[in-house]
Amino acid sequence: MTAMEMSAGAAKRRGAGGWRWSGRIFLLLLLGFTVMPMIWMFITSLKTGFAAMQYPPQWWPAEPTLENYWRLIDPSGNVGRDFIQYFWNSIWVSTLTTILAVVVAVPAAYAFSRFRFPGRNFLFFAVLLRNMFPAVVFLVPLFILMKALGLVNTHGSLILTYLTFGLPLAIWLLKGFYDNIPVQLEQAARIDGATRFQAFLLIVMPLSTPGIIATSIYSFIGAWNEYIYAYTFLTRHDQMTLPVGIQRFFSENATDWPGLMAATFMMSIPVVVLFLVLQRYFVRALTEGAVKH
Amino acid sequence: MHTNTGRRLLGLSMAVLSAATMLTTATTASYAQSVDLSKWSPEYVKSIAGTKQFDAAKDCGAVVPNDYTGSVSYWYTGPFEADPQIAHDQDKAFWEAFKAAYPNITTEVQSITYNELLDKFRTSLLGNSAPAVIRLQILGGVEFAAKGYLQPLKPEDIGLTAADFWPGALKSVTYEGVTYGLPTNNETMALIWNAKVFKDAGLDPENPPATWDDVVAYSKTIHEKLGIPGYGLVAKQNAGNTPFRFMPQLWAYGGGALDEASAEPGYKDVWINNEGSKKALQAAYQMYAVDKSVPTSALTNTQGENQAPFIAGKLGMMIAHPAEYAKMNDLASKATGTDKTVADEVVANMRYGLIPTGPDGKRAVVFGGSNIHVVKPEFVQGGKVDEQAVKALICFWDSPEWSTKLAWVGSNPGNVNGFLTDAMKERLDTIKFLDVTTSMLPNGIPFPVIPQAPEIMNIIVPDMLQNALTGSMTVDQAVEDAATKVKAIVDGGGGI
Numbered sequence: 193m194t195a196m197e198m199s200a201g202a203a204k205r206r207g208a209g210g211w212r213w214s215g216r217i218f219l220l221l222l223l224g225f226t227v228m229p230m231i232w233m234f235i236t237s238l239k240t241g242f243a244a245m246q247y248p249p250q251w252w253p254a255e256p257t258l259e260n261y262w263r264l265i266d267p268s269g270n271v272g273r274d275f276i277q278y279f280w281n282s283i284w285v286s287t288l289t290t291i292l293a294v295v296v297a298v299p300a301a302y303a304f305s306r307f308r309f310p311g312r313n314f315l316f317f318a319v320l321l322r323n324m325f326p327a328v329v330f331l332v333p334l335f336i337l338m339k340a341l342g343l344v345n346t347h348g349s350l351i352l353t354y355l356t357f358g359l360p361l362a363i364w365l366l367k368g369f370y371d372n373i374p375v376q377l378e379q380a381a382r383i384d385g386a387t388r389f390q391a392f393l394l395i396v397m398p399l400s401t402p403g404i405i406a407t408s409i410y411s412f413i414g415a416w417n418e419y420i421y422a423y424t425f426l427t428r429h430d431q432m433t434l435p436v437g438i439q440r441f442f443s444e445n446a447t448d449w450p451g452l453m454a455a456t457f458m459m460s461i462p463v464v465v466l467f468l469v470l471q472r473y474f475v476r477a478l479t480e481g482a483v484k485h
Numbered sequence: 486m487h488t489n490t491g492r493r494l495l496g497l498s499m500a501v502l503s504a505a506t507m508l509t510t511a512t513t514a515s516y517a518q519s520v521d522l523s524k525w526s527p528e529y530v531k532s533i534a535g536t537k538q539f540d541a542a543k544d545c546g547a548v549v550p551n552d553y554t555g556s557v558s559y560w561y562t563g564p565f566e567a568d569p570q571i572a573h574d575q576d577k578a579f580w581e582a583f584k585a586a587y588p589n590i591t592t593e594v595q596s597i598t599y600n601e602l603l604d605k606f607r608t609s610l611l612g613n614s615a616p617a618v619i620r621l622q623i624l625g626g627v628e629f630a631a632k633g634y635l636q637p638l639k640p641e642d643i644g645l646t647a648a649d650f651w652p653g654a655l656k657s658v659t660y661e662g663v664t665y666g667l668p669t670n671n672e673t674m675a676l677i678w679n680a681k682v683f684k685d686a687g688l689d690p691e692n693p694p695a696t697w698d699d700v701v702a703y704s705k706t707i708h709e710k711l712g713i714p715g716y717g718l719v720a721k722q723n724a725g726n727t728p729f730r731f732m733p734q735l736w737a738y739g740g741g742a743l744d745e746a747s748a749e750p751g752y753k754d755v756w757i758n759n760e761g762s763k764k765a766l767q768a769a770y771q772m773y774a775v776d777k778s779v780p781t782s783a784l785t786n787t788q789g790e791n792q793a794p795f796i797a798g799k800l801g802m803m804i805a806h807p808a809e810y811a812k813m814n815d816l817a818s819k820a821t822g823t824d825k826t827v828a829d830e831v832v833a834n835m836r837y838g839l840i841p842t843g844p845d846g847k848r849a850v851v852f853g854g855s856n857i858h859v860v861k862p863e864f865v866q867g868g869k870v871d872e873q874a875v876k877a878l879i880c881f882w883d884s885p886e887w888s889t890k891l892a893w894v895g896s897n898p899g900n901v902n903g904f905l906t907d908a909m910k911e912r913l914d915t916i917k918f919l920d921v922t923t924s925m926l927p928n929g930i931p932f933p934v935i936p937q938a939p940e941i942m943n944i945i946v947p948d949m950l951q952n953a954l955t956g957s958m959t960v961d962q963a964v965e966d967a968a969t970k971v972k973a974i975v976d977g978g979g980g981i
Contacts, residue, residue, distance in 0.1 A: 241567075242816040242828045247797035255822040270573075271566060335611065344612040427605050427614065429595055440565045444599035445808045445895060447789065448567035 230460070237261070237454035244449040260454035271440075275455060277430060278437030283462070285347050285433055286415040289354040293362045293411040294404055296355070301366030302392060306375070316367075323360045328420060330356070335424060349425040350433070354418060358411040365410065369403030370396065405473040413463055434459045520901045522651070525927045527920035535910030539902070541884035542586035548644040548880050554589035555874035558866065560606065561620035562855075563596030568894070569815035575890045583881050590874045610634050614866045618875055620669055620857045620882075623657050624932050624939070629858070630658075630665040631936040636859040636870075639664040643880040649900050653852045657931045667883055668899035670892035671854035673925035674729065675918070676841065677809055678802035679795060681834045686710040686801070693802070693838030697734050700802070700841050701768050701776070707801040708778035716772060717791035717803030718779035720950040726788040728932070728942040730804040731769070731950060733850045736930055737843030738765040742941050742971060745933045746849060752933045753975065757949070758968035761843070766953050766960050773954045784951060796831050807922035808895030810835055814917075837918035839925060852929030854896060857882060897923055937974045945970050 236244055238256040266272035304316050334353055335344070343349040373396055381391040397404075419435040426432050438459065441452035467474070520533065542551060564572035580594070595616070597605055603625055609615040610629070621629075629635050640646050640655075645667075647655055654668035680690035686707045694700045704715025719730045736746045739761025744754040756762060772779045780786060780800070794800040796813070813835060817828035842848045857879055862870045881887060889903035893912060903909060913919050932938045949967035952958040958966060 240816075240820050240824060242820040243824050245793045245796050245816070246827075247793040247799055255820075255824050257821075335608070339612045344614055423601070423604070424608055427595070427597075427609050439598045439601055441567060442598055442600060443565040443567040444562065445788075445806045446567040446792075446812050448565075451566045 230457075233453045233457055237450055237457050239450045241448060241450060244453075260450045261458070263451065264454055264458055271451070274429065274437065274440070275458075278432050278434045279458075281347065281432060281437075282416060282434040282459075285350050285354070286412050288347075289351050289358060289415040290408050290411040292351065292355055293358045294408055297359055297362035297366050297407060298397075298400075298404065300359075301363045302370055302396065304363065304367045305370035306378075316363075319360045319363055322356060327357065331420065331424060334421070338425060344425055345428050345431060347431065350415075350418075350422055353421050353425070354411075354415045358414050361414075362407045362411060365407050366400065366403050369400050373399050402473040405470050409466060409470060409474055412466060416463055520904055522901070522927065525924065527924045530904060530920055530923050531913055533905050534913050535905075535907045537885075537902070537905035539885045539906060541582070541881055541886050544644065544884060545586065545877060545880035549587075549873050549877040551586055552589060553587065553873050553877060555871040555877075556591040556593070557618060557871055557874040557878050558593040558595075558616040559618045559620075559878060560595050560597055560602065560616040562599045562602055565596070565598060567812075569811055571811075571815075572894050575893050579882075579887055579891055582887070583878070586881060587874075587877050590877055592878070609866075610860075610864045613864055613868070615860045615864045617865050617870045618857060618859055618878060620855050621666075623654075623668075623671075623852065623854045623856060624934065626658055626666045626856050626858050627660050627934050627938065628936050630660040630663075634861060634864055635665045636861050637663050638666055638857075638859050638879075640667060643667070643876055643883060645883070645900065649902060651852075651899075651901065651926065651929070653929050653931050654854060654856075654899060657852070657854075657934055658856045658858075660934060666856040666858040667879065669855050669857050669883055669888060670896040670899045671852065671926065671929070672807055672892070672896040673850040673853060673922065673929045674733075674804050674806055674840065675850075675922045675925055676802060676838045677795075677805035678836050678838065679798055679800070679834050680836050682707060682711065682713070682798055682801045686715075691836070693836070694841050697737055697765070697768055697841045697843060701771055701778075704772050704778040704801065705776045708776065713799045713801070714780045714794070715778045715801040717786075717788075717795065717800050718769065718772060718783040719786050719788055719791065719804075720769070720773075720783045720947060720954060721785050721787050722947045722951055723943055724787045724947065725943055727947040727950065729851050729853070730788070731765075731946060732930075732932075732942070733804065733840050734768065735762055735765040735946075736849035737841065737847050738762070738768070739843060739845065739847065740765050742946060743933050743975065746930050750933070752935050755968050755972050755975070757946075757971055758964040763960055763964050764844075766949065766964060769950060770953050770960055774956065784954060798831075798834070804840065805837075806895060807837075807919065810837065810918055811894035811916060835918075837921045839921065840928070848925075848928045849930050850925050850928050852926075852931040854899060856899075897926065935975070940974055941971055945974075 235252065237260050238258070239250070239253040240255060240257060240259075243250055243253050243255065263269060263271045264275045267276055300319075304312065334356075338344050338349040338352075341349075343352070377395050377399075378388075378391040381395050382388070386394065417435060418433075422433045422436045426436065429437075434455075438452060438455045441448045441455065521529075545551075563576050576596075580592070583590075583592070593616070599622070602619075602621065606615065606619060606621070606625075606629070615634075626635065638658075640649060650668050651671055654671050655664065658664055658666035658668065676693050678693055683703075684690040686703075687710060688703060688706060694703045700716055707713065707715030719726050721727055732742070735741060740759055741747075741756035741762065743752045744750045744756055745752065746756075773783060780791070780794070782790060788803070788805075791800060791803050792809075795803060810832075813828075813832050817825070817832050820828040840848055840850045859870065859875055859879075862868055882891065883900050885898065885900050885902035885906050886908060888898035888900040889906050889908040889912070892898055892903075893908075894916070898904060898906075898909070932942050945967050948970075949963045952966060953960050953963040
């Protein structure tokens with residue numbers, strides 16, 4: 193190897209190293225950009241009402257307190273009682289929405305993936321069409337529909353509404369996943385005597401677990417965070433979900449910032465836990481669904 | 486079939502009977518008129534407080550018997566997490582007292598946040614799931630009265646007379662000559678300043694600027710001497726805080742949106758492009774664009790953004806709600822350690838003064854507060870309104886005692902007899918500056934009582950400010966542009 197070639201190689205390595213470091217710095221900045229609001233949210237939740245209003249702000253509270261969290265989980269107080277109720281309402285609505293979305297989306301996506309029938313492409317497009325409009329466009333029509341069905345002020349109105357948003361995405365995600373499972377596996381099972389349903393249940397379902405989990409996470413997060421429909425359809429306190437319920441930290445002339453931040457932090461815990469526990473499947477689902485074998 | 490028809494007839498008869506009862510009830514709870522609004526001053530307010538005893542249970546019992554059995558649903562903005570503890574205590578005490586006075590009336594009560602209440606009410610009306618009774622911000626009711634959702638409700642229905650309320654407050658619930666609600670509480674804002682900032686800038690720390698021209702000068706001085714904003718201008722678009730803080734300035738200079746500041750407003754004449762309005766806008770322009778003595782973020786500020794700098798001594802003065810001091814006191818009482826020392830110092834430096842006058846000595850402020858309304862049965866959950874239970878609740882809420890206690894920290898009794906109560910005396914003794922904010926009440930001007938008022942006040946007025954302050958229009962152009970828009974919607978070209 194000539195000296196010139198060695199020098200060129202070193203320059204190339206230096207260049208690659210430079211790019212690598214630039215990438216790391218960029219990622220670090222990106223991480224800071226996304227994590228900082230959460231850190232600030234947590235720090236504010238440890239402050240007293242007065243400390244939260246200091247200007248310039250206290251980066252770490254002089255007198256940190258967990259009082260705001262105790263208020264939220266103490267069922268003997270008004271705040272705790274309501275917060276726990278909102279929390280369970282959110283869990284109930286999000287879980288039921290997720291289960292129903294998966295139960296409907298799995299066979300629907302499978303049918304779109306495996307069967308050839310007249311109008312298949314049109315139907316698939318029609319399913320996706322719903323998600324091409326902003327959610328607020330459907331607010332009034334859905335309210336009128338829910339009113340006609342007698343579902344205003346019930347969790348049923350939210351679950352049905354969230355399904356109309358979540359299902360198209362779930363079907364689309366799962367279809368991509370089923371498309372990547374070789375049909376020969378099912379054919380082999382059929383040759384071995386399995387019915388189509390057994391082949392689906394015993395061969396396709398286990399292989400599509402990551403896709404189902406990813407779909408569930410999407411559905412759950414969508415329902416968990418939804419605000420505008422819950423705000424419109426529910427007026428009763430005992431029915432409210434967390435995104436609407438935490439409005440109580442705002443009053444006419446003031447905001448309880450530490451209480452609001454503590455409630456928001458608590459609200460983010462289930463989603464974070466869900467994501468951490470299932471992220472392995474989630475990443476697999478995204479990558480496998482993205483590549484055609 | 487016959488049974489159903491019979492039931493319908495019976496129901497109809499009962500509804501007619503109860504409505505008739507509501508309209509013809511003898512005014513047995515009427516209070517002797519002992520508050521003279523023409524004498525209003527801080528001294529007068531203090532002199533009458535604690536001079537008369539009232540018994541809400543007994544007085545309302547004369548309107549609706551205390552053993553009446555019925556039910557009522559009610560929505561209001563009660564105390565929430567950010568409100569001082571005493572507001573929670575008084576709210577709790579009210580419901581216990583009502584239960585004791587009317588043990589057989591069941592209540593279905595929902596406290597909904599200030600920002601959500603109007604939207605939720607609109608939704609519930611569309612879904613025929615509204616409450617029988619609702620308390621709304623002062624001009625919230627006119628929209629619903631205009632749309633036919635509210636029942637007429639006048640003072641006599643609960644044993645009171647018009648003299649028991651501020652005339653401006655009753656005006657705010659009167660639409661096309663019919664009274665659609667009763668005032669529960671009324672308040673006016675005041676000028677709040679930081680005495681330490683004034684002192685450091687070489688200004689008199691104990692006296693506020695007397696006129697709006699002084700505000701411009703003081704703001705400039707503070708900015709030049711200390712390098713911080715002097716006056717907390719608020720000019721955000723589509724935000725209620727903007728007109729609440731700018732209209733007093735506009736009125737003081739002799740301006741107005743319509744003729745709401747005149748003695749007999751007809752809400753037809755457009756004043757927003759008169760000389761007074763131009764002068765007020767020019768003063769705001771001077772502070773923002775020329776002197777640069779107000780927060781640079783004023784164009785996107787609601788009042789919330791001014792609170793932290795004010796508390797930290799980084800803002801000299803602002804228009805503030807009476808609750809501001811009580812809120813700060815509450816925060817200081819809950820602070821600990823070093824925070825407590827700083828908080829106590831902030832409270833010690835807070836001062837309240839009258840809103841400045843215009844060049845001709847005219848002092849004006851937005852007449853704020855809330856009103857209580859009764860919804861028509863067809864829009865209520867279940868399709869029925871128990872008129873007697875409704876009257877019992879409203880009578881109790883608007884009694885001198887409870888009208889005062891429920892407005893403890895941030896407002897004043899809607900029933901002016903509340904100023905005679907022991908509770909009022911206790912408030913005056915314990916809430917610093919209450920006499921100042923209370924004495925602004927006679928200067929209160931309600932926003933135009935027309936359904937288009939929210940659009941005029943929350944959209945057109947802030948837009949006018951923004952157009953002038955950003956320099957996209959001259960002051961003259963901005964007021965003319967606003968006048969054209971106001972005229973268009975008043976003449977029927979817009980509105981809610």
